[in-house]
Amino acid sequence: MRTLGLLGLSVAACAPVAGEAPSAPAQAGVSGALFVAGKFENRLAKVDLATGEQVVSVESCANPHELATSPDDRYVALACYGGTTVDIFRTSDLGRITSIDxxxxxxxxxxxxxxxxxxxxxxxGRQSIFWIRDPLSKAETVEYGTGKRGTHMVAVAPSANHAWTTDLGSKTVTRVDLKTRRAPLSVEVGEEPEGIALSPDGKTLWVSARGSDKAFALDPQAMEIRQEVDTGDFPLRIAIRPQGDFAVTSDLADGGLTVIDLASGKAVRSIAVSSREEAEAKTQVTIIWSPDGKRIYVAETTANTIAEVDFATGKVLRRLPGEGGGDGMAVIQ
Incomplete structure (x- = not known):
């Protein structure tokens, strides 16, 4: 485990970079919108993917991190990491419609x-996950304790019967039974497991352990490790292509992405988003796929940019605005 390196990267991740985010060139054939949480300046922004321009920016909440859009793409929910709420905004104009404590x-x-x-x-902060039922109306909350330190990221089964968390402080992945409320089941997975993604068929759980420079494939029910895959340096996140054929890890310390073929469970190529020398200055964090699986969006948090990467070629097509330390992202097409 690279203690000194991790400390340096943690400091960089908390330090804002002054100056306006650059505008990006338009891209033919690209449509939709990208939503970006600016965690350093407590902002939520919307970027038009056709023009590459930021079109709306609003005050959000304290230290916003991850985002998620509603199934009908009309709303975006924001996790307010510096506070206690999940706030919901309209995707059309980023008007806030509710705040769930x-x-x-x-x-x-x-x-x-x-x-x-x-x-x-x-x-x-509560070592738990919440199920928020009917969030746009009754917003009934049910809490499930994990009993683990640093319950950070989450994946949920297509059936909504189970959820899984990565627990940074405890070095574990935890399965939570959402229907029967049986005791949670945890297993140690490398050093500092953080990224998590469930295959579309719900049969394999992928976890990236940033302190181990590895991705792990787990049986999501037995909670047993099936495979280990070497990645780049400090794989902070892992995201599975919507088609279910590939996963990528966001390798913060070397500014790249590791591409994993899910059929073989092997790393098949790497994509350079920035050079290793640039990596700490840009602090590559969250990654998401476009719904069609053709592009990967990479948050370069301290550079205030979002790199748009063509998956087929590995080329960085442009850098979009990531105002105020862009971290969490969501995209609609």
Whole structure:
């Protein structure tokens, strides 16, 4: 584990960079919108993907992190990591419509807007996750304790029967039974597991352990490790292509992405988003796929930019605005 390196990267991740984010060139054939949480300046912004321009920016909440859009793409939910709420905004104009309080010291971070219309969010400060039922109306909350330190990111089964969290401080991944409320089941997975993604068929859980420079494939029910895959340096996040054929890790310390073929469970190539020398200055954090699986959006948090990467070629097509330390992202097409 690279203690000194991690300390340096942590400091960089908390330090804002002055100056306006650059405008990006238009891209033919690209449509939709990108939503970006600016955690250093407490902002939520919308970027038009056709023009590459930021079109709306509003005040959000304290230290916003992860985002999730509703199944109908009309709303975006924001996890307010510096506070206790999940706030919901319209995607059209970023007007805030509701704020759902999860209780004292909640510090919500990971968030999923499930296909069934409900929200799921981690509450790191409470060592738990919340199921928010009917968030646009009754917003009934049910809390499930993990008992683990640093309950950070979350994945949810297509059936919504189970959820899984990465627990940074405890070095564990935890399975939570959402329907029967049986005791949670945890397993150690490398050093500092943080990124998490469930395959579209729900049969494999992928976790990136940033302190181990590895991705792990787990049986999501037995909670047993099936495979280990070497990645680049400090894989902060892992995201699975919507088609379910590839995953990528966001390798913060070397500014790259590791591409994993999910059929073989092997790393098949790497994509350079920035050079290793630039990596700490840009602080590559969150990654998301476009819904069509053709592009990867990479948050370069301290550079106030979002790199748009063509998956087929590995080329960085342009850098979009990531105002105020862009971290959490969501995209609609």
């Amino acid at each position: 999860l209780g004292e010291n909640a510090r919500p971070h990971g968030i999923i807007w499930h296909a069934n219309g409900d929200l799921f969010a981690t509450a790191e």
